[in-house]
Amino acid sequence: MSARLEDAGDRLIVWNGNTHKRGALSPELYACIIKACETAQDGRIKSIILTSEGPFFCAGGDLNVLINRKKMPEDARRTAIEGLHDVIRAMRACPVPIIASVEGGAAGAGLSIALACDVVVAAKGAKFVAAYVKAGLVPDGGLTAHLARALPRQLAMEMCLLAQPVLAERMHALGAVNAITDEGGAMEQARIFADRFAAGPRDAQRAIRKMVAAAYDVTEAEQLDHERDAMAVATGAPEAAEGIAAFLEKRRPNYS
Numbered sequence: 001m002s003a004r005l006e007d008a009g010d011r012l013i014v015w016n017g018n019t020h021k022r023g024a025l026s027p028e029l030y031a032c033i034i035k036a037c038e039t040a041q042d043g044r045i046k047s048i049i050l051t052s053e054g055p056f057f058c059a060g061g062d063l064n065v066l067i068n069r070k071k072m073p074e075d076a077r078r079t080a081i082e083g084l085h086d087v088i089r090a091m092r093a094c095p096v097p098i099i100a101s102v103e104g105g106a107a108g109a110g111l112s113i114a115l116a117c118d119v120v121v122a123a124k125g126a127k128f129v130a131a132y133v134k135a136g137l138v139p140d141g142g143l144t145a146h147l148a149r150a151l152p153r154q155l156a157m158e159m160c161l162l163a164q165p166v167l168a169e170r171m172h173a174l175g176a177v178n179a180i181t182d183e184g185g186a187m188e189q190a191r192i193f194a195d196r197f198a199a200g201p202r203d204a205q206r207a208i209r210k211m212v213a214a215a216y217d218v219t220e221a222e223q224l225d226h227e228r229d230a231m232a233v234a235t236g237a238p239e240a241a242e243g244i245a246a247f248l249e250k251r252r253p254n255y256s
Contacts, residue, residue: 002026022058033050045096048097057100057110059107060107060110091113096205096209102121105128122168128159128171130143130163
């Protein structure tokens with residue numbers, strides 16, 4: 001099985017099972033991620049974790065598939081690429097936080113998927129590689145947008161133009177990775193993040209995800225309007241009533 005979706009109560013876990021190909025992308029992985037994002041519309045789900053059953057998070061596109069794709073008309077190739085882009089769109093539209101648990105590393109479109117997550121946890125020594133140029137290809141899956149937002153321009157260029165691997169420790173120092181763990185510990189840390197999201201106010205989290213995503217593409221004046229409207233809604237919601245009361249009463253809020 002190249003991918004499977006686990007329902008773990010208040011979270012969903014997408015397991016990349018394509019271990020014999022270092023977690024290369026597969027239609028089954030695409031389907032599991034999209035299904036997880038759709039299922040997360042259920043108020044029961046508080047987060048999604050993307051991880052691998054093997055020692056490497058995701059090696060990106062299968063080069064054998066890309067060789068066959070070369071024979072296709074350009075329009076058909078565009079349609080095939082949209083399969084990956086539909087995954088990224090689903091992740092961006094997802095109502096709950098998505099956590100990447102990265103062991104070993106993430107390469108090519110695997111890096112695109114990791115950086116499309118809201119939180120990235122990586123084991124020490126994991127390598128992040130924009131590997132496309134080594135095969136005479138260019139990034140897809142929103143990778144250039146993700147790198148440009150997360151890293152200095154010069155490092156993004158180095159990664160894309162030279163396929164220079166960057167260790168998780170450096171990505172963490174630059175703010176593109178949220179937490180570093182010992183090897184084999186990324187999933188445990190991802191679950192800790194999931195626990196924290198589960199204890200938080202779901203509607204406020206959903207609004208914050210939308211606001212942060214929009215902030216990259218609008219003017220400051222437009223973002224101020226978004227924040228005003230979202231805050232006006234949040235202030236009158238039950239979550240704010242509980243959160244404010246808990247703060248004043250010096251107790252933990254209960255958002256269940």
